[in-house]
Amino acid sequence: MKHTCCMLHFNTAFNLCVVSSPEECARDCRDNEEPKNCYYRFHIEFYTTIGPACNYTFLDQCIIGDGFEKTLIPINRQLPGPLIKVCVNDRIIVDVENAASGNEVTLHWHGIFQNGYQYYDGVPYVTQCPIPSSTTFRYDFVVKNSGTHFYHSHISTHMLDGQYGGLIVRDPPSKDPHYQLFDKDEIIIFLSDWMHELSAERFPGWYWHDLGQTAKNILINGLGQATAQITNGSLTEYTVKKGERHRIRLINSFTTVCLAELRIEQHELVVIAQDGANVKPKPVDKIVTSTGERVDFILTANQDVDSYWIQVLGLGECNGTRRVQQFAILQYEGGPTWPTRPQPSYADGESATGVTYNPLESTCDENNTDVCVNQLEGIDVDPDLLNVEPDERHILPFWFFNYTRYDDKILFGSDTYRTFIDVNDFSQIISTFNEIAYESPASPLLTEPRSYRTVCKKNVQNSCTEPCTCAQVINTKLNNIVELIIYDAVRVEDLHHPFHLHGYEFKVFTIGQFLSSKNISRANIDEVIKQHTERLEKGEYKNPPGKDTVKIPMGGYVIIRFKANNPGWWLLHCHFTWHHITGMELVIHVGDRNDLPPVPYGFPECSNWTPALHTLNNFYGIRYP
Ligand SMILES: *[C@@H]1O[C@H](CO)[C@@H](O)[C@H](O)[C@H]1NC(C)=O
Ligand SMILES: *[C@@H]1O[C@H](CO)[C@@H](O)[C@H](O)[C@H]1NC(C)=O
Ligand SMILES: *[C@@H]1O[C@H](CO)[C@@H](O)[C@H](O)[C@H]1NC(C)=O
Ligand SMILES: *[C@@H]1O[C@H](CO)[C@@H](O)[C@H](O)[C@H]1NC(C)=O
């Protein structure tokens, strides 16, 4: 692996460089250290849990999951996939070998800005062609922003089939404002949701039994109990030493609409970063996350030498009849391997008192007893972001287009094959964002920008009837201050959609919720903007915190801002898999072609191929009249 030749992209010359292994890269980060070239090989194939590898003592390729036998499409026969742990400014090279015959792959490096490496963001038909099976695609980028990130499949529903893993980018001591607050930085709590069949079974979904896409289980670092029964060995155990302060990195890699609430018996959790953005420390008792969100917190092992339950409750739809929950164990060195107290029930977790970070329902104003993500204090803010008027403001409602309300001919008319999902109330829906359901073009927008229909807004393009579908693009000027107001126009019980922006960290200014169950009108939003403007005029926003994924409360809204200083084609989408693949996404196009690095030499292309009919006929010498 070491001392290999490799080529730096965007560089015409060949550069000799040393490639380091994952272990060499997962070093302590030091000031003034040479960055490393970190190489990973990701092999993707169909596989099963509790398979024959689990019979041998060397368990490297044994995936247990929750002990239920099922097919998955993991990376390197691991769940979660291999951990990428590097220092800021390292270069990450990942060769993705797609051996899952019949399935395409792309991987998104969630949280990495990719400024200068726009071709490696992993969004199919936006930044690259999907990786066909039996081919290898090399992701190759330098990470310039630190934090707790992760990677996951960005195509179809494959994220649920086990294609994800942690991506931790650490700062050297002088760059980490919280460096003095912890002794150890080793624990990762990686949360994923789980079903007992391949995800494809649930897209569009079943109609007669077990409707919808609700998760069956939750896994913590790929492990969990299948039922209420306690089985030793199937839970993740974290070991700490009494007195130590741990920086714990929590990653939510769910795919369904369930959210997760984490609590660690008898321990306070001090939040220090969200989605890789540092914040002033804030002690809380419970941490709620939705898919795409990450939280770094400090846990001080200051309780009796013992074992403690780490309890994760599934919220939203997972808090229905099933009350899905999962456990891991925090074990103090010298303490028992298993907690002496009984395993808490869902109701025990629910009734545990204390302050909740990122609560589901909250007004997020000064009277809030919980802590909304906009109520943490950032470490630094670009003063331009506090301008009263942004350079651009985009008001973006989202809702579901419900085919079932209309004549069935819209969905099942002859010769129309519209995308839909079957949801748990027997209706068929697609998802719209800014009044359009996103539809992929046939070639990546980044490399083939002419391939999309430029005008596709309802009422503007005559041919676009409701539901309007197209590759929706919002053009933005490089370096503009951009404000987005994203709102849940038609509230649906239990849904709190998390929106993720690629390529950026934004600042969260306001989160709010309308308490009535009425639809949110544009007039409601105008009132919200008025109050927001007043707050800006009075200088009431001091240091809005950063994030890259933010959950919009049911029937609520968020106001976020960012400086558009990263040129490229960046997806903005609901991170619930079934929502974004049915249209709840759009592309923010920043700058133009001249602002981007050249397309890497030999970069794969894809497109439709429907040649004129006479081409073939000319070749064979056949003529039509
Ligand atoms: C694998 O393990 C199971 C359960 O212990 C056992 O019944 C089976 O015989 C083993 N198979 C092989 C091939 O060793
Ligand atoms: C789990 O392990 C502990 C300690 O070894 C033991 O006391 C307990 O009975 C085990 N529980 C089960 C369900 O096997
Ligand atoms: C579960 O749902 C019930 C009923 O809506 C609610 O009262 C309770 O607070 C929810 N639990 C959690 C942990 O969100
Ligand atoms: C907070 O509570 C106080 C006292 O009840 C009330 O006067 C004030 O209007 C509340 N603030 C908001 C934003 O609702």
Ligand SMILES: *[C@@H]1O[C@H](CO)[C@@H](O)[C@H](O)[C@H]1NC(C)=O
């Ligand atoms: C869709 O419309 C049907 C028929 O009006 C209704 O029963 C169902 O609740 C709606 N579903 C959603 C998700 O809005």
Ligand SMILES: *[C@@H]1O[C@H](CO)[C@@H](O)[C@H](O)[C@H]1NC(C)=O
């Ligand atoms: C809310 O909006 C949905 C979708 O546009 C519509 O079907 C429904 O009738 C509206 N409800 C009310 C109360 O206006």
Ligand SMILES: [Cu+2]
């Ligand atoms: Cu959504």
